[in-house]
Amino acid sequence: MALSKLTFFTHLSKTLTKPCRFRLPAPPSIAVPLRLFSFATPEEAAAERRKRKRRLRIEPPLSSLRHQQQQRPSPPSAAPQNPNAPKLPEPASALSGNRLNLHNKILTLIRENDLEEAALYTRHSIYSNCRPTIYTCNAVMAAQLRQSKYSDLLSLHRFITQAGVAANVVTHNILLTAYLDCRKTDLALEHYRQLINDAPFNPSPTTYRILIKGLVDNQKVDNALELKDEMATKGFKPDPTVYSYLMLGLAKNSNPDGIFQLYEELKEKLGQEEVLDGVIYGNLMKGYFLKGMEKEAMECYEKATAEGSRIKMSAVAYNYVLEALTMNGKFDLAVNLFDRMKNEHDPPRKLTVNLGSYNVVVDGYCAEKRFGRAIEVFNSMGEKSCNPDTLSYNVLIDQLCSNGMLDEAEELYKGMSDKNVNPDEYTFVVLMDTCFKENRPDDAAGYFRTMVESKLRPNLGVYNRMVDGLVKVGKIEEAKSIFDMMLPKLRMNDDAYKFIMNSLFDVGRHDDVLKIVDRMLREDPNDFTEELEEFLQERLRKDGREEELTKLKEDLEREKAEAAARAAEAAEKAKASSRLALSSLKLFGKKISENTDAGEEPLAATDAEALATSVNGRELAEKQENTEESSGEIKFADEGVAEEAIETRSNAETKQSLISPK
Numbered sequence: 261m262a263l264s265k266l267t268f269f270t271h272l273s274k275t276l277t278k279p280c281r282f283r284l285p286a287p288p289s290i291a292v293p294l295r296l297f298s299f300a301t302p303e304e305a306a307a308e309r310r311k312r313k314r315r316l317r318i319e320p321p322l323s324s325l326r327h328q329q330q331q332r333p334s335p336p337s338a339a340p341q342n343p344n345a346p347k348l349p350e351p352a353s354a355l356s357g358n359r360l361n362l363h364n365k366i367l368t369l370i371r372e373n374d375l376e377e378a379a380l381y382t383r384h385s386i387y388s389n390c391r392p393t394i395y396t397c398n399a400v401m402a403a404q405l406r407q408s409k410y411s412d413l414l415s416l417h418r419f420i421t422q423a424g425v426a427a428n429v430v431t432h433n434i435l436l437t438a439y440l441d442c443r444k445t446d447l448a449l450e451h452y453r454q455l456i457n458d459a460p461f462n463p464s465p466t467t468y469r470i471l472i473k474g475l476v477d478n479q480k481v482d483n484a485l486e487l488k489d490e491m492a493t494k495g496f497k498p499d500p501t502v503y504s505y506l507m508l509g510l511a512k513n514s515n516p517d518g519i520f521q522l523y524e525e526l527k528e529k530l531g532q533e534e535v536l537d538g539v540i541y542g543n544l545m546k547g548y549f550l551k552g553m554e555k556e557a558m559e560c561y562e563k564a565t566a567e568g569s570r571i572k573m574s575a576v577a578y579n580y581v582l583e584a585l586t587m588n589g590k591f592d593l594a595v596n597l598f599d600r601m602k603n604e605h606d607p608p609r610k611l612t613v614n615l616g617s618y619n620v621v622v623d624g625y626c627a628e629k630r631f632g633r634a635i636e637v638f639n640s641m642g643e644k645s646c647n648p649d650t651l652s653y654n655v656l657i658d659q660l661c662s663n664g665m666l667d668e669a670e671e672l673y674k675g676m677s678d679k680n681v682n683p684d685e686y687t688f689v690v691l692m693d694t695c696f697k698e699n700r701p702d703d704a705a706g707y708f709r710t711m712v713e714s715k716l717r718p719n720l721g722v723y724n725r726m727v728d729g730l731v732k733v734g735k736i737e738e739a740k741s742i743f744d745m746m747l748p749k750l751r752m753n754d755d756a757y758k759f760i761m762n763s764l765f766d767v768g769r770h771d772d773v774l775k776i777v778d779r780m781l782r783e784d785p786n787d788f789t790e791e792l793e794e795f796l797q798e799r800l801r802k803d804g805r806e807e808e809l810t811k812l813k814e815d816l817e818r819e820k821a822e823a824a825a826r827a828a829e830a831a832e833k834a835k836a837s838s839r840l841a842l843s844s845l846k847l848f849g850k851k852i853s854e855n856t857d858a859g860e861e862p863l864a865a866t867d868a869e870a871l872a873t874s875v876n877g878r879e880l881a882e883k884q885e886n887t888e889e890s891s892g893e894i895k896f897a898d899e900g901v902a903e904e905a906i907e908t909r910s911n912a913e914t915k916q917s918l919i920s921p922k
Contacts, residue, residue, distance in 0.1 A: 346460050349428035355393050363396045370403045373680055378403070379416050386423045394420075398430050407682060408650070410438050429464050436467065440474025448474060449483070465499055472502050476509035484509060498529040500537035504580065507543035511550065519547035538564050538573040542580020549588045561585070565597065575601075575614040582617065586624040594624060605644055615646050619655065626659040634659070635668065648679060654686050661694040669694070685716050692722075696729040704729060705738055712745065720750055724759070731763045739763060740772065747779075754792050765799055774812055781816055 299305040355363055362385060369378035378400050385392050397420050404413040417435060421427070432455050439448035452471060455463055468491045475484040484506055491502070503526045510518040523544055526535055541564040548557035561581060564571050578601050585594035598621050601612040618641050625634035638656055641648055653676055660669040673691060676683055688711040695704035708726050711718055718726075723746050730739040743760050750756075761773050777796065780788045793809075800806045 346458055347424070347426035348460050349394050349426040352395070355395050358390045359393055359396075362390050362392055363399070366392070366396055367399060370399060373682075375400070375403055375407065375409065375412070379412060382416070383419055386420065386425070392425075394425055394428050394431060397425060398428075398434060401431070401434050405434055405438055405441075406649075408441070408684065410442055413438055427459075429459075429461060429467065432459070433464070433467055433470055436470050437474070440470070440478065443478055445475060445478050445480055445483070462494070465496055468496070469499070469501055469505070473505045476505050476512075479509075479512075481506070481509040481513060492529075498526055500526065500535060500539050501576075504539045504543055507540060507547070508580075511543055511546040514550060516547040516550040519543060519550075523547075534571075536571055538571045538577035539580065541571070542577065542582075542584045545581065545584040546587070549584065554588075557584070557588075573612070575611050575617060578612055579614070579616045579620055582620045582624075586620060586627070591624045591628060595621065602644060607645070613644050613646065615641070615648065615652065618646060618648075619652055622652075622656060623659075626656070629663070631660060631663065631665060631668070635672075638672075648681060650676075650681055650684050650687070653681060653683070654690070657687060658690050661690050666691075666694050666698055683714075685711065685718060685722070688716070689718075689722055689725075692726065692729075699733075701730055701733045701735055701738075705735070705742065708742065709745075712749070717749075718746075720753070720756065723750060724756060727756075727760065727763075731759075736763055736767050736769070752787070754789060754795075757787075757792055758795055761796065761799070765803070770800070770803065770805060770808070774808060777809070778812060778816070781813070 299308065366378050366381055369375075369381065382392055382397060382400050397416070401413050401416055404410075404416070413434070417431070432451070435451060436448050439445075439451065448471065452463070452467070455467075468487060472484045472487055475481070475487070488502060488506060492498070503522050507519045507522055510516075510522070523535075523540065526540070527533070541560055545557045545560050548554070548560060561584075563569065564573060564577070564581060578597070582594045582597060585591065585597070598617065601617060604610060605613040618637060622634045622638050625631070625637065634656065638648065638652070653672060657669045657672055660666070660672070669691065673683065673687065676687075688707050692704045692707045692711075695701070695707065704726070708718070708722075723742070727739045727742055730736075730742065739760065757776070761776065764770070764772050773796070777788065796809060797806060800809055
């Protein structure tokens with residue numbers, strides 16, 4: 261019995277010393293109610309989602325509140341951030357929701373080739389509730405760049421910069437391309453330095469490719485070589501594409517030794533016995549051809565294009581090889597390679613043909629005087645999903661016009677609209693000059709008018725050639741109409757004025773010359789220089805009509821004097837009218853004060869007089885306003901009188917309301 265009690269107490273003590281493991285019931289969830297059944301319609305599900313979001317905004321979970329309290333930063337002790345610091349561009353995630361819808365709408369306008377509407381829509385959206393991202397602005401500027409609308413591009417960039425849209429590296433690359441296409445190399449380099457010093461991000465390898473290619477195209481190979489070295493100092497890997505651009509520039513400068521040095525330098529930096537990127541082999545072949553090493557050039561060609569070769573050949577790499585063969589008497593071999601490229605072209609897995617491939621082959625056929633075959637190859641671009649651009653059309657049209665094939669060139673020009681390609685100034689000028697050579701001045705004038713109506717901007721040289729061609733064939737009336745059309749658009753110099761005046765003098769149209777002079781003196785007298793006046797007097801003196809110019813100038817001076825006199829007279833009348841109204845209203849106010857001091861009611865005559873005076877003052881003021889509107893530039897000689905007249909008119913109306921019978 262004692263043993264049993266001891267065992268019992270031992271067991272009881274062990275049980276009591278164990279930790280309590282009672283489970284408390286979980287509190288009911290108040291944040292999100294449990295949904296056991298699906299909704300009947302999508303609208304009900306959407307309504308429930310909105311309801312949950314509102315509840316979470318009003319009563320956020322306790323865990324999120326604790327997290328915010330833990331993550332809340334301590335108040336900064338340093339100075340506030342500089343407001344002039346460059347802004348970081350928006351991330352790609354900003355292109356969502358309504359901003360993505362706006363982006364897609366603008367892309368649709370770009371695809372429809374309505375760049376003006378796309379740029380205008382972007383500008384209007386800047387200050388709206390749906391602000392476009394920099395990616396949308398870049399898309400519009402890139403489309404303008406593709407169509408060489410440089411002024412519109414720079415205008416849009418200036419607008420978004422002033423609106424505070426932070427640029428990214430793509431924006432800077434587009435600007436650099438525009439500057440280099442316009443041959444503004446100094447401006448491009450200055451912009452690059454600003455990018456290096458001020459931008460909150462680093463340039464990309466594409467930035468250096470754009471800069472170096474543009475400098476090479478503008479005969480700035482030395483600057484391009486310096487940028488290549490600077491690219492290495494900034495930690496960029498050696499880029500075979502950059503080296504291919506430099507080798508191309510040295511080939512244009514007939515420097516084969518520099519080409520071989522760049523090739524050896526690239527192999528050393530890559531640590532390879534041979535470069536596996538085929539983009540450099542076409543320009544390396546040009547170096548061998550320049551040195552007269554045709555055997556080595558063909559070995560290089562075989563190594564790059566052999567089947568099973570380790571060298572990776574892209575469409576650009578093949579184009580350099582095609583160009584090297586075409587320029588060095590191997591055009592048949594280039595045609596065979598082109599056919600092989602078309603057979604291997606299998607997008608998107610393998611791209612071996614692009615627009616440049618067709619341009620090289622078409623130029624080769626034109627050099628061989630095989631224009632029919634060149635047109636066939638040009639028209640077959642669509643088979644490989646290649647679309648010609650304005651430059652491709654211009655090159656072929658120029659070749660056809662230079663070889664007496666104007667009809668074929670015009671057929672190509674007419675087909676540009678079917679391919680959604682817009683002709684530029686060069687297209688129209690080539691067709692215009694060829695029409696003059698073929699004795700078709702009316703067609704030449706038609707091309708010129710179409711160019712102006714297309715909102716293109718022919719320069720003064722093109723205008724002079726147009727007018728000169730019309731005058732030589734006796735089309736004076738047509739030349740005069742072209743002159744009248746371009747006078748508001750161009751800044752004519754003395755030679756342009758002399759030429760059209762001489763042409764009109766030769767056919768006895770002196771009155772038209774005097775009309776031109778009259779227009780010049782009325783619109784911009786500075787255009788009528790002393791040199792032009794001496795020329796005109798001498799020519800009129802030969803025809804015995806020198807006094808007509810003097811009479812014209814005297815008539816203009818008399819008209820100016822008469823206009824000034826009429827303006828002064830109108831001003832005096834307005835001033836006298838305002839004074840008369842002021843004196844009448846002062847007399848009327850004196851009578852009112854006398855009657856009020858005597859404690860008498862105003863008489864009917866007094867009422868009539870006051871009413872007449874008020875009406876008279878109003879009529880005078882209306883006459884004064886009409887006088888100002890008719891004269892256009894007449895103002896009060898005394899600003900104090902003007903203020904008194906306005907105040908008097910207001911007082912007269914107030915007094916009339918006070919004395920009118922109740």
